[in-house]
Amino acid sequence: MTIRLHDTRTQTLQDLRPVHPGRVGLYVCGPTVQSAPHIGHLRSALVYDIMRRWLTASGYRVTLIRNVTDIDDKILAGAAGTAEPWWALAYRVEREFAHAYDRLGVQPPTYEPRATANIQRMIDLISRLVERGHAYPAADGSGDVYFDTASWPAYGELTHQRLEDMADAADADPRGKRDPRDFALWKGRKPDEPEDASWTSPWGRGRPGWHIECSAMSTAYLGETFDIHGGGRDLRFPHHENELAQSAAAGYGFARIWVHNGLVSVGDQKMSKSFGNSVFAADLLDRAPAQAVRYLLGSAQYRSTLEYSPAGLDEARHTVERIDAFLARAASEGAVPTPATVTRDDVPAEFARAMDDDLNVPRALAVVHERVRQGNAALAAGDRDAAVAAADAVGAMLRVLGLHPDAFARQGRADDAATQALDRLVAERLDSRAHARAARDFTTADRIRDELAAAGVRIDDTPDGARWSVDDD
RNA sequence: GGUGGAGUGGCCGAGUGGCUAGGCAGCGGCCUGCAAAGCCGUAUACACGGGUUCGAUUCCCGUCUCCACCUCCA
Structure with a gap:
């Protein structure tokens, strides 16, 4: 090494x-x-x-x-x-x-x-x-x-x-x-x-x-x-x-x-006070989850100039959500939480090679995506062991990069009592929706979904039934 | 003028003398009542002109354009 x-x-x-x-x-x-x-x-x-x-x-x-x-x-x-x-x-x-x-x-x-x-x-x-x-x-x-x-x-x-x-x-x-x-x-x-x-x-x-x-x-x-x-x-x-x-x-x-x-540029120009194109940390962190900001800033090799755009920030958010969603699915299939401390032995060799090579984070992230895709494919195929193995690797890599979702506890939202109360209310609606769907009354089913969506609750149907989550924005 | 760096497909962004990262967006398919998610497949590149080579986006020469520093600056 x-x-x-x-x-x-x-x-x-x-x-x-x-x-x-x-x-x-x-x-x-x-x-x-x-x-x-x-x-x-x-x-x-x-x-x-x-x-x-x-x-x-x-x-x-x-x-x-x-x-x-x-x-x-x-x-x-x-x-x-x-x-x-x-x-x-x-x-x-x-x-x-x-x-x-x-x-x-x-x-x-x-x-x-x-x-x-x-x-x-x-x-x-x-x-x-x-x-x-x-x-x-x-x-x-x-x-x-x-x-x-x-x-x-x-x-x-x-x-x-x-x-x-x-x-x-x-x-x-x-x-x-x-x-x-x-x-x-x-x-x-x-x-x-x-x-x-x-x-x-x-x-x-x-x-x-x-x-x-x-x-x-x-x-x-x-x-x-x-x-x-x-x-x-x-x-x-x-x-x-x-x-x-x-x-x-x-x-x-x-x-x-x-x-x-390298520096951060906005519109192909160095960001600086005198140009009036500064993107302040507080605004950025209010506009997107910190995890997404972190992903965005790591998506170019450290010596390269990094081009900032609001679209890029949205993209980073979607990308991070995809990774998190895989880990969450894998967890429900038996993957254990990633330890808080990992070593280079816990990450794929290709990831380690990229990091050793002048900290090539973009190449390391490519390995993360590769494993996420493999893990998702394993889940789709019902191969639990492969899915869990992929999740272990992904979790370890995210720890090294400081991108692990566990490190970004939802601030001001994950109140257990409130979540439980919401879960009870949503579960009741989902139950009604399930009945409607069983009766092939899709008008009613879709209305319930729309109503929940309007309240900021997103519904995803899975083979095991509907799941709900609170939309980020 | 000096120094350092860059021009890659719609966008971001790696990389390599031939087997052409990755993400997002797009398109086709699977799945789904529909959607979402996911999976499979797929189009679009290497600023320009020469040269070396069996073969160059990758090496060499030239040209153009851009950025940073030489003033406080991550």
């Missing part, structure tokens, strides 16, 4: 060979909590959730660190001029993210460090870079500290760019920079910024630059050399390039494999 992942730096598939055998350290760039989570944030979180699940199922002890950037220009700007302090804004949005992740079934990371709780680690790292001659305080007395890109010949190695070809960095006022491409490690406090948005440092009061936090936190929790660093494709430059440069310049081995997930 060898799990392979695509590494941005070498532009090749790399075998995963953990620094510490049997353990995997995975760092993921989490969100800047400045505004509501959208579908792109969900996809990113989901990619690493599935990666983590597969690594875990494969026997690794995974430490997943996903940071929260809770101090940043945008957060300060968002709170400026409002009654809400910047830290309240950040925390409010952070909770929105947590809620969206939770609804989607994204497991919490092993730890979720906040930037504001790791300021000293960043100061230590910056000091180390200054000592080593790779960073310098601005000469203009601003209190800024910059990374000296000219001092680091490897700069650009992650994204294969040469310093000369790059446009100038613009993440800070260039006055105090030796070179326009140098980037801020520390930002001196400006007079119009809140006093509580700054910390004391050897360079005066200020706050950390964006890139330094990930270097400080990843190495703090995973060690100076760790296995996998993940994030969205749009973070490759400058964020990850700078992260790599400053970490390597500090003497760290840092991440061995850099993975980047």
